[in-house]
Amino acid sequence: MGSLTLKDVCKSFGQVEVLHNISLEVEEGEFIIFVGPSGCGKSTLLRIIAGLEDATSGDVMIAGKRVNALPPSRRGIAMVFQTYALYPHLTVKKNMSLGLKQAGESRAVIEERVDKAAQMLELAPYLDRRPAELSGGQRQRVAIGRAVVREPELFLFDEPLSNLDAALRVNTRIEIAELHRRLGTTIVYVTHDQVEAMTLADRIVVLQDGHVEQVGSPMELYNDPDNIFVAGFIGSPAMNFLDAALLGEPDSVATIGLRPEAITLGDDGPIRGTISHLEHLGADTNIYVHVGDKLVTVRAFGQADFAVGAEVGLNFAPEAVYRFDKGGRRIR
Amino acid sequence: MQRVRHNRLNLALAHAALIAYTIIALFPVVIILINSFKTRKAIFRHPLQPPTPDTFSLIGYETVLKQGDYLHYFQNSLIVTVGSLFFILLFGAMAAFALSEYRFRGNTLMGLYLAIGIMIPIRLGTVAILQFMVATGLVNTLAALILVYTASGLPLAIFILSEFMRQVSADLKDAGRIDGLSEYRIFFRLVVPLVRPAMATVAVFNMIPIWNDLWFPLILAPGEATKTLTLGSQVFIGQFVTNWNAVLSGLSLAILPVMILYVIFSRQLIRGITSGAVK
Numbered sequence: 001m002g003s004l005t006l007k008d009v010c011k012s013f014g015q016v017e018v019l020h021n022i023s024l025e026v027e028e029g030e031f032i033i034f035v036g037p038s039g040c041g042k043s044t045l046l047r048i049i050a051g052l053e054d055a056t057s058g059d060v061m062i063a064g065k066r067v068n069a070l071p072p073s074r075r076g077i078a079m080v081f082q083t084y085a086l087y088p089h090l091t092v093k094k095n096m097s098l099g100l101k102q103a104g105e106s107r108a109v110i111e112e113r114v115d116k117a118a119q120m121l122e123l124a125p126y127l128d129r130r131p132a133e134l135s136g137g138q139r140q141r142v143a144i145g146r147a148v149v150r151e152p153e154l155f156l157f158d159e160p161l162s163n164l165d166a167a168l169r170v171n172t173r174i175e176i177a178e179l180h181r182r183l184g185t186t187i188v189y190v191t192h193d194q195v196e197a198m199t200l201a202d203r204i205v206v207l208q209d210g211h212v213e214q215v216g217s218p219m220e221l222y223n224d225p226d227n228i229f230v231a232g233f234i235g236s237p238a239m240n241f242l243d244a245a246l247l248g249e250p251d252s253v254a255t256i257g258l259r260p261e262a263i264t265l266g267d268d269g270p271i272r273g274t275i276s277h278l279e280h281l282g283a284d285t286n287i288y289v290h291v292g293d294k295l296v297t298v299r300a301f302g303q304a305d306f307a308v309g310a311e312v313g314l315n316f317a318p319e320a321v322y323r324f325d326k327g328g329r330r331i332r
Numbered sequence: 333m334q335r336v337r338h339n340r341l342n343l344a345l346a347h348a349a350l351i352a353y354t355i356i357a358l359f360p361v362v363i364i365l366i367n368s369f370k371t372r373k374a375i376f377r378h379p380l381q382p383p384t385p386d387t388f389s390l391i392g393y394e395t396v397l398k399q400g401d402y403l404h405y406f407q408n409s410l411i412v413t414v415g416s417l418f419f420i421l422l423f424g425a426m427a428a429f430a431l432s433e434y435r436f437r438g439n440t441l442m443g444l445y446l447a448i449g450i451m452i453p454i455r456l457g458t459v460a461i462l463q464f465m466v467a468t469g470l471v472n473t474l475a476a477l478i479l480v481y482t483a484s485g486l487p488l489a490i491f492i493l494s495e496f497m498r499q500v501s502a503d504l505k506d507a508g509r510i511d512g513l514s515e516y517r518i519f520f521r522l523v524v525p526l527v528r529p530a531m532a533t534v535a536v537f538n539m540i541p542i543w544n545d546l547w548f549p550l551i552l553a554p555g556e557a558t559k560t561l562t563l564g565s566q567v568f569i570g571q572f573v574t575n576w577n578a579v580l581s582g583l584s585l586a587i588l589p590v591m592i593l594y595v596i597f598s599r600q601l602i603r604g605i606t607s608g609a610v611k
C-alpha cells in the first residue's frame with residue numbers, strides 16, 4: 001500500500017474547474033514532484049492533500065487511511081510554504097515546537113526533537129532569535145525544521161526555493177536531497193522549475209490545466225515523453241518542434257521533435273538552415289539556426305564556432321526523431 | 333548644493349507650518365489649563381496671563397471635587413469609553429476576520445450591509461433607540477450607552493480592519509492550521525498581533541467622540557448614578573450664573589484620561605509602523 005493515494009480528485013472554485021480527475025499512487029519513501037506551468041493547479045492539489053482545501057470530489061488517502069474529513073493537523077503531514085510563513089512574534093525554537101505543543105507532546109519529547117532538528121539543519125545558534133533577525137536561507141531552514149520536528153508520514157513542499165537567490169537555491173536543493181535520504185520520509189514537492197524537478201525527483205508528475213499529462217522518472221520523461229507538452233517541458237534548452245513535412249513523414253505525423261543535444265551541424269544534412277546567433281557557455285555552445293520561419297536550438301559540446309549567416313545542414317540519428325500527431329500525442 | 337538649500341528651505345517651511353498648527357491647536361487647551369488655576373477675578377481681568385502667586389487659586393478644583401459626584405461621573409465616562417472600545421475592537425476584528433478569511437455565500441453582501449452604517453449617523457435613530465431602551469429596561473444604565481456606541485463604532489471598524497486582515501499572509505494562517513491551532517487561536521494569536529496598529533487607529537478614531545458625547549448620555553442615561561463627565565460638568569453652567577472656576581477645572585481634569593488612553597494607543601501605532609519598516 002502506498003503512503004499517499006489520490007483517487008479521481010476534482011476541484012472547482014465556483015464554476016471554474018481547476019483539477020480534473022487526478023489519480024496518483026505514491027510509494028513509501030518516494031520523492032514525488034509536481035511540475036507544470038503557472039496556474040496549472042499544483043498548489044491547489046498540494047493544499048487538497050494537506051487538507052487546507054476540500055476536494056470537490058474524489059478521495060485522498062494517507063498511509064492507507066481516507067483523510068478527506070480530517071483537519072490538516074491530524075493527517076500526519078507537515079508543510080513548507082513558499083513564503084516560509086514563520087510566526088513573526090515567536091522565536092525560532094517556539095516556531096518549531098508550536099505544533100508539537102498543540103499535539104500535546106511532553107516537554108522532554110519536544111526538547112529532544114527540536115534539538116535534533118536544529119543539529120541537522122545547523123540552526124542551534126539561532127534558536128532564541130525571531131524570524132525577522134534571520135537571513136532568507138536561515139528562515140527557509142527554520143521552516144523546514146518546523147516540518148521535520150513533526151515527524152510526519154508525508155512532507156509537502158510548495159515551491160520552497162523560489163524566494164532564494166541562485167547560489168542559495170543550489171545549496172538548499174542539495175540539503176533537501178540529503179534530508180530525504182536521511183529521513184526516508186515520503187515527500188511531495190511542487191515547483192515550476194524543471195531543473196529542480198529533474199535533479200530531486202524519484203518520479204515527476206507533469207500537470208497542465210489541471211490534468212496529469214504524464215507520470216514517470218525524470219529519465220523516462222526525458223527519453224520517452226507521451227506528448228508534445230511533456231516533450232517541450234522537460235529538458236533544457238527545450239526540444240525543437242518542426243513541421244513533419246520537412247522530413248517527408250507520412251500524413252499521420254504532424255510535428256517532429258528534436259532535442260538540441262541530438263543535432264550536429266555539418267555542411268550537408270536532411271534539414272538546412274542559416275546560423276542566427278551563438279551563445280558560448282564554456283562547456284558547451286548554444287547555436288540558434290533559422291529553419292524556414294522557425295528558430296532551432298542546437299547544443300554543441302565544447303566551444304564551437306560558426307559564422308552568423310552561414311548556411312549549415314542539421315544532422316541527427318533517425319531514432320532521435322520524436323513524432324507527434326495533430327493532437328500532440330506521441331506516435332511511437 | 334542647491335538641492336541641499338532647497339531641502340533646508342522645505343524643512344523650515346514644514347516645521348513652521350507644523351509649529352503654527354500646534355500653537356493654534358494647543359491655544360484653547362492652554363488657556364483652559366492656566367485659567368483653571370486662577371481666581372475668578374483674575375480669569376476675567378487677565379485671561380491670557382499665567383497664574384501669579386497673587387492670582388493662584390485651587391478653588392475651582394475644590395468645588396469640582398466636592399460638589400456633585402465628580403469622581404463618580406469620571407468613573408462612568410471611563411467605563412463607557414473603555415467598555416465601548418473593547419467591544420468595538422473585539423466584535424469589529426472578529427467580523428472583519430470572518431469577512432476576509434472565509435468564502436461563504438453572501439460574503440460581499442454581508443460586508444456591504446455592515447459598512448452601510450458608516451454613511452448613516454446613528455443619531456437619526458435616537459427615537460427608536462430610546463423606545464427600545466425603555467422597552468428593555470436599559471434606560472439609565474451604562475450598558476445602554478455602551479451598546480449604542482459599540483453599534484455606531486462597528487461599521488468603520490469592520491471596514492478598516494477587514495482591509496488590513498486581507499493583507500495578513502494566507503500561508504501564515506495555513507501554517508497555523510497545520511500546526512493544529514484552532515480558528516480562534518489563529519485569530520487571537522496570529523492575526524490580531526499583526527493588525528494591532530490598525531486596531532489602535534480604530535480605537536483612537538472612536539475614543540474622543542465617545543468620551544465627549546453629550547447627546548446619548550442626556551437622552552439615555554441622565555440619572556445621577558449614570559451621568560458621564562460631559563453631562564455632569566453641565567451643572568456648573570447655569571442659566572444665570574456660571575461657575576467658571578469649576579467649569580475650567582472640570583474640563584482640565586477631563587482631558588487627562590483621554591490623553592493617557594491616547595498615549596497608550598499611539599505607542600502601539602508607532603510600534604506597528606516601525607516594526608513593519610525594519611522587517
Ligand SMILES: Nc1ncnc2c1ncn2[C@@H]1O[C@H](COP(=O)(O)OP(=O)(O)OP(=O)(O)O)[C@@H](O)[C@H]1O
Pocket residue numbers: 013018036037038039040041042043044045192
Ligand atoms: N481561492 C481560489 N479561488 C478561485 N480560484 C482559485 C483559487 N485558488 C486558486 N485558484 C485558481 O486555480 C488555478 C490553479 O491555481 P494554483 O495556485 O494551484 O496554481 P499553481 O500551479 O500553484 O501556480 P503557480 O506556479 O503560479 O503557483 C488558477 O487558475 C487559480 O486562478
Ligand SMILES: [Mg+2]
Pocket residue numbers: 042043044
Ligand atoms: Mg503555486
